[in-house]
Amino acid sequence: MALSRLSSRSTTLLQPLATTSLLRRRRHISTDTTPITVETSLPFTSHLISPPSRAVETSSQELLSFFRDMALMRRMEIAADSLYKAKLIRGFCHLYDGQEAVAIGMEAAITKRDAIITSYRDHCTFLGRGGGLFEAFSELMGRTTGCSKGKGGSMHFYKKDASFYGGHGIVGAQAPLGCGLAFAQKYSKEEAVTFTLYGDGAANQGQLFEALNIAALWDLPAVLVCENNHYGMGTAEWRSAKSPAYFKRGDYVPGLKVDGMDALAVKQACKFAKEHALKNGPIGSNHHAFAFVFEQILEMDTYRYHGHSMSDPGSTYRTRDEISGVRQVRDPIDRVRKLIISHDIATEKELKDMEKEVRKEVDAAVAQAKESPIPEPSELFSNIYVKGFGAESFGADRKELRATFP
Amino acid sequence: MWGILRRSAVDGGGFSASSLRRTRFALVSARSYAAGSKEMTVRDALNSAIDEEMSADPKVFVMGEEVGQYQGAYKITKGLLEKYGPERVYDTPITEAGFTGIGVGAAYAGLKPVVEFMTFNFSMQAIDHIINSAAKSNYMSAGQINVPIVFRGPNGAAAGVGAQHSQCYAAWYASVPGLKVLAPYSAEDARGLLKAAIRDPDPVVFLENELLYGESFPISEEALDSSFCLPIGKARIEREGKDVTITTFSKMVGFVLKAAEKLAEEGISAEVINLRSIRPLDRATINASVRKTSRLVTVEEGFPQHGVCAEICASVVEESFSYLDAPVERIAGADVPMPYAANLERLALPQVEDIVRAAKRACYRSK
Numbered sequence: 001m002a003l004s005r006l007s008s009r010s011t012t013l014l015q016p017l018a019t020t021s022l023l024r025r026r027r028h029i030s031t032d033t034t035p036i037t038v039e040t041s042l043p044f045t046s047h048l049i050s051p052p053s054r055a056v057e058t059s060s061q062e063l064l065s066f067f068r069d070m071a072l073m074r075r076m077e078i079a080a081d082s083l084y085k086a087k088l089i090r091g092f093c094h095l096y097d098g099q100e101a102v103a104i105g106m107e108a109a110i111t112k113r114d115a116i117i118t119s120y121r122d123h124c125t126f127l128g129r130g131g132g133l134f135e136a137f138s139e140l141m142g143r144t145t146g147c148s149k150g151k152g153g154s155m156h157f158y159k160k161d162a163s164f165y166g167g168h169g170i171v172g173a174q175a176p177l178g179c180g181l182a183f184a185q186k187y188s189k190e191e192a193v194t195f196t197l198y199g200d201g202a203a204n205q206g207q208l209f210e211a212l213n214i215a216a217l218w219d220l221p222a223v224l225v226c227e228n229n230h231y232g233m234g235t236a237e238w239r240s241a242k243s244p245a246y247f248k249r250g251d252y253v254p255g256l257k258v259d260g261m262d263a264l265a266v267k268q269a270c271k272f273a274k275e276h277a278l279k280n281g282p283i284g285s286n287h288h289a290f291a292f293v294f295e296q297i298l299e300m301d302t303y304r305y306h307g308h309s310m311s312d313p314g315s316t317y318r319t320r321d322e323i324s325g326v327r328q329v330r331d332p333i334d335r336v337r338k339l340i341i342s343h344d345i346a347t348e349k350e351l352k353d354m355e356k357e358v359r360k361e362v363d364a365a366v367a368q369a370k371e372s373p374i375p376e377p378s379e380l381f382s383n384i385y386v387k388g389f390g391a392e393s394f395g396a397d398r399k400e401l402r403a404t405f406p
Numbered sequence: 407m408w409g410i411l412r413r414s415a416v417d418g419g420g421f422s423a424s425s426l427r428r429t430r431f432a433l434v435s436a437r438s439y440a441a442g443s444k445e446m447t448v449r450d451a452l453n454s455a456i457d458e459e460m461s462a463d464p465k466v467f468v469m470g471e472e473v474g475q476y477q478g479a480y481k482i483t484k485g486l487l488e489k490y491g492p493e494r495v496y497d498t499p500i501t502e503a504g505f506t507g508i509g510v511g512a513a514y515a516g517l518k519p520v521v522e523f524m525t526f527n528f529s530m531q532a533i534d535h536i537i538n539s540a541a542k543s544n545y546m547s548a549g550q551i552n553v554p555i556v557f558r559g560p561n562g563a564a565a566g567v568g569a570q571h572s573q574c575y576a577a578w579y580a581s582v583p584g585l586k587v588l589a590p591y592s593a594e595d596a597r598g599l600l601k602a603a604i605r606d607p608d609p610v611v612f613l614e615n616e617l618l619y620g621e622s623f624p625i626s627e628e629a630l631d632s633s634f635c636l637p638i639g640k641a642r643i644e645r646e647g648k649d650v651t652i653t654t655f656s657k658m659v660g661f662v663l664k665a666a667e668k669l670a671e672e673g674i675s676a677e678v679i680n681l682r683s684i685r686p687l688d689r690a691t692i693n694a695s696v697r698k699t700s701r702l703v704t705v706e707e708g709f710p711q712h713g714v715c716a717e718i719c720a721s722v723v724e725e726s727f728s729y730l731d732a733p734v735e736r737i738a739g740a741d742v743p744m745p746y747a748a749n750l751e752r753l754a755l756p757q758v759e760d761i762v763r764a765a766k767r768a769c770y771r772s773k
Contacts, residue, residue, distance in 0.1 A: 115515070149548035156546040165514050165551065170538050176504050177539055180511015187467070187493070187517060210504020218496070383549045384583050386607035389639040391686030393583065398724070 032060040036343060040265035041335070047247055049254035049296070052272040056264040060345040062108060064354075066263050067336045070100040071355050073124040074333060075362040076133060077306070080123065080140060083366065084310045089140045092169075093154045095306040096124040098261075101332035102227055102300045103128040105266025106195060110274060113190065115163040117178040118197035120155035121227075121304075122167045125197070129164040131157065133362060137369035145372040149379065163192075172205030174198060175224065179211040182222035193221045193277045195270070201232025203246045212250055216293045221277040223270070224250070226299045227260065233308040234317040247299035254293060260300030261330040269298050303330065378403070443626055449619040451593035452482045455600040456520060458632045460490055463518060466604055469496040469509055470522025470559075479524050480560065480619055506532035506557070510539045513555040513609075520604060523559035526575045526613065540609040541584035556603045558612035561589070562656065562707045563755055565617065569743035574708030576655070579611040580685040580717075586638055587684040589613045591659040593623040595682055598636030606638065613684075615657045641688035643695070647677035650765050651695040653718055654705035655681040658756060662705055665761035674769055684714055692718060693725045700731040701768040705761055710738035735764040 035057050044051035077097040083089045096103070099121075106116070107128045118125045123136055131147060139146025140154055147157050155169040165181060168174040178196025185192045202208065203226050215222045226246040230237050237244040247255030254276070258269040273296045303326045307314025314323070340346050346354075381393050381403035388405020395401025446454075460466045472479045474487040474497040487495040498505040502523065509519040523529045529536065540553045562574040580587040586608055590596040596614070603610040628634060644659060645666050654662045659680045666676040677695050681688065696702050702722055704715035719734040740754040 117511070148546060148550070151548050152546040158547040158550045160547075160550045165511075166543075166547070168539070170534055173507060173534060173539055176507020176535070177511035177514065179504075180508035180513070181515050182511075183508055184512045184515030184517045187512070188515075207501075207503040207507060210499070210501035211507060213499060213501065214504055214508055217499070383545045383547075385586070386544060386549075386552045387638075389637065389686060391639050392689070 032345075033062075035059055036063075038264055038339060040259060040268060041262045042259045042265070044265070044269065045247070045257040047245075047250075047255035047297075048252075049256070049276075051256060052268050054265075054268075056268045058264055058267075060340075060343070063336055063340050063343070063345060066104050066108070067333065067340060067351065068354055068358065069128070070104050070263070070333045070336065071358045072133070072362065073097070073100045073103065073127055075355075075358050076123060076127065076136065079137070079362050079366050081306065081310065083137070083140065088370070089154065089310075090142070091153055092120065093140070093310040094119075094121040094308065095310070096121050096304065098305040098326070098332070099227060099229060099300075099302045100124055101263040101266055101335075102197075102225070102260050102302055104332075105263040106225070106270045108263070108267040109270035110193070110195065112162045113192045114274065115165060115178075115181045115185065115192065115194040116197070117165040117174045117181060117194065118167070119171065119174060119199060119202065120167070120169050121199070122155065122157050126157040126159060126164060126167070129159050129162040131159050131162075131164070133365035134368055137366050138372050141369055141372075142374060143369060143372035144375040144379070145369070150375045151379065151383070172198060172202040172207055175202065175205065175208040176211035176214075178224070179215040179220055179222045182215065182220040183218065185221055186219070191278060193223055193274045195223045195225055197225045197227055199232060200226060200228040200230060200237045200244070200246060201235070201240065203228075203249060204241055212253055212295065215295050216253055219294050222295045223273040223277055224253075224295065224297045225270075226297060227302055228299050229302050229304045231304075231308070231317065234312065236317065245299075247297050250295070250297045252293060253295050253297055255297040255299065257299045257301065260302030261326075261332045261335065263332055263336060266300060269300075273298055381405070443624050444630070445622045446593040446597075446625040446630075447620055447622050448590070448593050448596045448614070449480070449482060451596035451623075451625070452600055452614065452619075453484055453486075455597045456483065456604070457486060457489070459520075459601055459604040460486065460494060462632070463604075465516065466518040466520065467494045467496065467512075468520045468522065469498055469505060471498055471500055471524050473497060473522050478522075480616060482614075482619070483522070502528050502531035503535065506535040507539065509555055510535050510553060510609075513540070513553045514543070514551055516554075518554045518556075518604060520556045520558060523557065525564075525571055525616070526559055526561040527571050527573055529557065529559070529575065536579070536585070536609070536611065537582055541582050543584075544608065545584055552607050553609045554607045556600075556606075556610045556612055558600070558603075559614060560616040560619075561613035562615055563617075563739070563744060563751075566746060566748065566751065567744075568746045572744035574613075574706070574739065575611075576613055576684050576706065576708055577713045577717075579613075580687070580714065582685075584609070585685060586610045587613065588638065588682065589655040589684055590682065591618070591656055591680050593625050594629040595636065595642075595680070597625075597629055598634055599638070599682060602635045602638050605635065610638075613656065618657055618660075621660075636682070639683045639686035639688060641682055641691040642680045643677060643691070644680045645676065645678040647675035647699065649675045649699055650701040650703060650768050651677045651679060651692070651699045652703045652705060652761065652765060653679040653681060653692055655684060655714070656707065658705050658707055661756065661758050662761055664758045665765065668758065668762050669765055672766075672771075674765060674771065676765055681714075687717065687721070689721045689725065693722060696722050696726050697729045700729055701765075702730070703735040703737065703761065703764045703768055705737045705756055705764075707739050707755060710736060710741050713738055732768045732770065735768050737761055737764050 135147040142150040182194040473483040477484040509521040563572040
């Protein structure tokens with residue numbers, strides 16, 4: 001260990017031979033799972049609960065995986081931007097670049113049995129749940145190899161086998177849906193939790209409070225995560241919320257405000273929230289004893305570099321200085337990069353090489369997706385029902401195009 | 407009877423030798439209900455259907471306002487809380503958008519919620535979840551996420567409840583691909599269709615009628631069996647006839663049957679079709695009937711513009727134009743918000759005389 005630290009600071013002193021063997025040793029370190037403790041960038045602010053510690057346990061392996069996965073997400077979103085401008089992606093395309101730490105930190109704290117449901121800004125969440133680049137790009141370009149066979153589009157990615165329930169276009173609808181997933185987990189006595197993600201725009205929706213109320217009354221293992229990127233489309237939080245302290249808006253529901261650009265802080269908060277939600281288990285409940293609420297609201301203070309969607313330049317309601325300022329000071333990938341370098345887990349060059357690899361991977365997936373077929377016309381009529389009972393469906397000219405369901 | 411013939415296809419397992427014998431017996435005594443048979447109210451029919459499905463499948467649960475401790479606003483869920491406990495029967499706060507979304511989310515995860523709307527007027531507060539979260543999910547996810555949920559409750563006019571509590575939602579929901587929309591009339595319809603709805607893997611809107619809850623109907627042994635199920639998408643010919651086809655659903659079936667009696671006295675033989683299923687709509691049965699009688703009267707309680715009757719009329723004009731001997735007649739609710747005053751309310755809803763008059767017009771027998 002000590003030898004490697006010495007050598008990284010003074011590579012010029014070493015013979016090339018020694019350097020090679022050192023690099024080989026560092027490669028070995030990249031799968032190292034020995035715990036490293038890192039402090040979160042900022043303390044947690046809490047509501048009705050004692051916050052978790054700022055000291056987060058991680059490892060070289062984890063930090064490198066954070067870096068690579070976030071770099072992959074970043075690259076995917078940038079590629080999607082180009083594809084949209086080339087008119088290969090149509091309709092709506094809401095990009096997540098800048099917010100990667102939320103998806104990545106959350107995955108590090110939970111399992112695939114815990115459920116996630118989110119809004120239309122779902123490409124990276126899908127990737128975090130184990131979704132593939134090829135399926136993602138295919139879906140975006142409306143190809144049959146897409147994760148929804150090209151029938152969903154950008155806003156409707158799903159991966160049920162990894163407990164990812166979409167992908168929802170109606171602002172705030174995912175809040176009660178997510179509480180419903182938590183309901184099912186409790187009903188089926190699974191020791192699992194549902195993370196329901198929504199934005200600062202959706203945070204004012206009435207159905208969110210309706211769902212919160214029921215989740216609190218029925219002790220549902222739900223964690224509501226407000227991805228506060230400070231703008232609901234073009235409307236800044238101070239113009240849409242009388243109280244933009246979203247972590248407190250649950251009133252009787254405990255909340256935590258988290259630096260959403262710090263993947264380790266996100267991980268810590270999600271781990272904390274999951275434990276809290278499972279505390280008495282879905283089986284036991286002592287809601288008569290005192291006002292113990294299983295739910296929590298995690299407000300992730302995050303930022304999106306792109307506009308609300310590809311039709312929004314994102315600069316009419318915020319200054320370019322603000323955007324570049326966040327990028328310079330708070331970028332989630334750069335934060336992890338700095339951690340990796342300062343802990344001697346990898347060199348700057350190695351990380352750059354990793355990013356190059358990632359770029360190649362993304363480019364390959366895009367190229368493959370571009371070659372994929374569009375859906376057959378018969379797919380127009382598939383998956384309307386699970387059981388069709390021989391009913392009929394019609395095209396625009398029903399005398400020309402009709403189908404019978406199986 | 408269609409229901410019994412179809413049962414093996416719909417019901418999957420549980421088709422034993424003894425039920426086969428019963429099937430054969432029932433086919434023989436097809437047209438009439440078994441003599442000396444039991445009677446059952448629609449309320450009891452619905453209650454027993456939910457009870458049996460909850461007993462058969464632990465994933466089925468009930469939620470809605472007052473469904474538990476209050477025994478149900480209209481007593482449809484009476485006794486279920488006592489029998490199955492608070493982990494299967496959930497009283498919700500008065501927050502339709504919230505609890506409907508929760509129900510749909512539970513269905514995403516594979517449970518089978520039966521969500522009650524105290525009336526379907528309140529479903530408008532949750533309509534985004536019914537349509538965007540439930541109906542379209544199987545399609546948008548290309549089959550990954552199916553939604554085995556039932557939304558049920560009283561639909562249409564009651565008595566004197568005014569404009570905000572009297573609307574019929576059949577046309578609205580039946581226009582949405584991905585939903586199934588059912589409307590029972592008799593106790594047998596109620597049992598068979600609700601059981602089919604709860605077992606169905608797709609979202610079903612189940613439109614009951616408050617004024618039918620207390621009505622008693624004869625019910626066959628077949629229909630009382632716990633495996634009884636009616637097919638979705640199949641209409642029932644309640645009364646055979648040869649001069650004019652009259653289609654309708656829900657409470658109006660009773661009115662049309664009365665109208666058919668009156669028409670018979672005047673020598674007009676009406677064929678009465680109880681739609682049972684608004685979506686999928688049994689166009690085959692309707693068209694076959696019109697091709698036989700050459701005349702059609704469609705009846706519904708809801709608003710006339712863009713209604714169920716309009717769809718049936720269009721279907722018949724498209725498929726059976728050359729068979730029609732007269733223009734299609736529509737009898738529907740008046741094109742007004744429901745008034746409160748009793749005489750105005752009566753004018754706002756189809757009456758037996760309206761149906762008779764329209765049938766006579768279709769037969770060129772008016773004046």
